[in-house]
Amino acid sequence: MFNREIHFIRSLFSNSSMIPLHEPCFAGNEKKYVTQTIDSTFVSSVGEFVNRFERMICEYTGSRFAVATVNGTSALHIALILAGVQPDDEVITQPLTFVATANAITYCRAEPVFLDIDLDTLGLSPKSLDLFLKKNAALKEGIAVNIHTGKRISACVPMHTFSHACQIDRIVAICNEYNIPVIEDAAESLGSTYLGKKTGTFGLMGVYSFNGNKIITSGGGGMIVTDDESLAKRGKHLTTTARVNKSYEFEHDMVGYNYRMPNINAALACAQLENIDLFIQNKRELASRYKNFFHNTEMTFFCEPDGATSTYWLNAVLATDLTLRDLFLKETNHAGIMTRPAWKLMNTLDMFRHCQKDSLENADFIEKRLINLPSSVRL
Ligand SMILES: *Cc1c(COP(=O)(O)O)cnc(C)c1O
Numbered sequence: 001m002f003n004r005e006i007h008f009i010r011s012l013f014s015n016s017s018m019i020p021l022h023e024p025c026f027a028g029n030e031k032k033y034v035t036q037t038i039d040s041t042f043v044s045s046v047g048e049f050v051n052r053f054e055r056m057i058c059e060y061t062g063s064r065f066a067v068a069t070v071n072g073t074s075a076l077h078i079a080l081i082l083a084g085v086q087p088d089d090e091v092i093t094q095p096l097t098f099v100a101t102a103n104a105i106t107y108c109r110a111e112p113v114f115l116d117i118d119l120d121t122l123g124l125s126p127k128s129l130d131l132f133l134k135k136n137a138a139l140k141e142g143i144a145v146n147i148h149t150g151k152r153i154s155a156c157v158p159m160h161t162f163s164h165a166c167q168i169d170r171i172v173a174i175c176n177e178y179n180i181p182v183i184e185d186a187a188e189s190l191g192s193t194y195l196g197k198k199t200g201t202f203g204l205m206g207v208y209s210f211n212g213n214k215i216i217t218s219g220g221g222g223m224i225v226t227d228d229e230s231l232a233k234r235g236k237h238l239t240t241t242a243r244v245n246k247s248y249e250f251e252h253d254m255v256g257y258n259y260r261m262p263n264i265n266a267a268l269a270c271a272q273l274e275n276i277d278l279f280i281q282n283k284r285e286l287a288s289r290y291k292n293f294f295h296n297t298e299m300t301f302f303c304e305p306d307g308a309t310s311t312y313w314l315n316a317v318l319a320t321d322l323t324l325r326d327l328f329l330k331e332t333n334h335a336g337i338m339t340r341p342a343w344k345l346m347n348t349l350d351m352f353r354h355c356q357k358d359s360l361e362n363a364d365f366i367e368k369r370l371i372n373l374p375s376s377v378r379l
Helices: 003-012 030-040 048-061 072-083 100-106 126-135 169-179 227-240 263-275 276-294 324-333 361-369
Strands: 064-071 089-093 112-116 137-140 141-146 153-157 183-185 205-209 224-225 315-318 370-373
Touching: 003 276, 003 324, 030 263, 048 064, 048 224, 048 263, 064 072, 064 227, 072 100, 072 153, 072 183, 072 205, 072 224, 089 100, 089 224, 100 112, 126 137, 126 169, 141 153, 153 183, 224 227, 263 276, 276 315, 324 361, 324 370, 361 370
Parallel strands: 089 112, 089 153, 183 205
Antiparallel strands: 064 224, 137 141, 205 224, 315 370
């Protein structure tokens, strides 16, 4: 049934028999920088590439401060702690996301609250957020409290799905009315913009991931960005075992985390970031090929939302229904083309089933229909 589609996708990635969903592209200084760390022996927790990568991310995103971490999940964890999330608090997020978002909230022993997404962004819906807060939240001595559970609502974590910006300006404006700090999960959207500004730089903090499947990779890695100097300083302290700066003594002033990005990973990341503009150009070109191809077919190509410029980290199409989605997944994977469905919604996973949620009509609709397509940079 999908022979035409299979043939087209094959033609885009002509060189390989198995076409992966997303593979990294090493075409620059990767080997050179990684070799430098090996030659110098500084592959681990000391070395200049970490500082260099943090400076590069600041320059690239326009954020004032950046704290590198061992992965994106740990960056989310620390950002939530820095925002003041405490055990028993509630944290608003979306059900359509990678499990790391909800996991990080749980690491703080807080509870995720799942609100619906918008169909045109796949990200947290400002309308659902506004309605939920109007119905459930009140400010008590400057702190947002859920009047039905009595718990603090201490953060909101919208996610820019597959690199498409959600309506982050409206989300921040609504949260500001309730003094709720916004942490953007921009793990998938490094390089994407909304209203001309980089995703990850709208909220109090933003978080990126450099896992092997992301637009640039450090092997594994993450980053917190913020314009707030004291948050950045505390973030650095917390991610580096809270060591008090002394030359050879080991002294720590609180229970910190060993979340520092190793220098060898930062070396790889620096080389990758040097090429990000090329990657984005290449991926946007691929997206436009997909868009033209799927025009007037049963699959609807998911385009960047109004006001956004997306990197098209992972391309996506929407099938007309679940049956067609499953058939497409089956036939393409059988033909060696890696496609995959959206994540199972977080509220349907055992460990989050009990969490509060609102009507999740749009998330349900998308989960049944969405398919991610091979999206690697093509050399
Ligand atoms: C990749 C990703 C993360 C972080 O993942 P790590 O593998 O820990 O770097 C967080 N949130 C989302 C939405 C992601 O896609």
